[in-house]
Amino acid sequence: MTPGARVAAAADLLDDILGGAPAEKALTGWARGHRFAGSKDRAAIRDLVYDALRRRRSLAALGGAETGRGLMIGLARESGHDAALLFDGVGYGPAPLSEAEAEAGRAPLDGPEALDCPDWLWPDLQDSLGADAAAALAALRERAPVHLRVNTRRTTVDEAQAQLAAAGTDTRRHPLSATALEVVTGARRLRADPAVLSGALEFQDAASQAVSDLVPLPEGGRLLDYCAGGGGKTLAIGARVKGHFVAHDAAPRRMADLPARAARAGLAVHCAAPDALAAEAPFDTVLVDAPCSGSGSWRRDPQGKWTLDPARLDELTALQDEILVAACGHVAQGGSLCYVTCSLLARENEERIAAFLSAMPGWTCRAQHRFTPADGGDGFFFALLGRDVDTTQG
Structure with missing residues (x-):
């Protein structure tokens, strides 16, 4: 495929995605319907689509329209190319620029538009990150490192x-x-x-590894990964300390390949059903990698930045509160509860810890740490909560 043909394909895909289609589903469907496209073509088109989604607002300003074609025009202009040379109508390339398209476009406005942030979320991010907000959002405009x-x-x-x-x-x-x-x-x-x-x-991700490094577990201790997903943090913890590892997830299918991955890594991880956790408890450490907005990893899933809304954020914070209260019941006296999100928002992080401590006497926050994409990895929040030893027993 020519560079122009790749741009035309990306523009069509972006129109589907802007209309509500999941990005991965749209890309997979396109590849299946265009068997002639080689692996390099598919990779190049994927890169164009994701670059455009990461920079959707700024590219729409540069290109003059928030459409697939407008975003591709904006991407060409941002890259310093003459869009008219790429949009030439040759072969399977995009049609030539109209007079209106040639004249449209402007530099993005400073603030949320230039940083590719939804207007409604910009104040929350400023409040959450302070002086680090602009650098974090600028990093989210770039491709994630491997x-x-x-x-x-x-x-x-x-x-x-x-x-x-x-x-x-x-x-x-x-x-x-x-x-x-x-x-x-x-x-x-x-x-x-x-x-x-x-x-x-x-x-x-390097920041995910850094978070795993912060999770305390005594040698030979018992750890419950309460929202395990694929179990990556459990595998990281198990690589540095020997222990008994139990994984749980509300959607067990997410853990489907965890036992095999653990075996390859030289570990044993037991995937427990919800009704079996009571029999496994208590644990020295319970890790809660809570469902969240994913705002710290939006360069990997840029579509999430544009689909999140205030109502969904309210749903997530309520769920985070529920999960923390449920998970803390599995922690042994004197044990640790680790709360983790890949969110940059204080509403999902510090405010959830404050709400938990207010509702649950006997718990204290021993440490907090935040990583932003400007640190070179995804954005993460980590809080270490301690359950006081009950000195009245025994």
């Missing part, structure tokens, strides 16, 4: 880097975690890398 976690039960960081380099993938250490590597070149071939398939490496 990070790997080295499983130090299987290999060392130096050995992993050498093995990857020999196979054509260059990496560098990431400052957020001692086990984190950032892929510099050769990212697309990693899915088939033997080190990944063997459990020596896992795909995991």
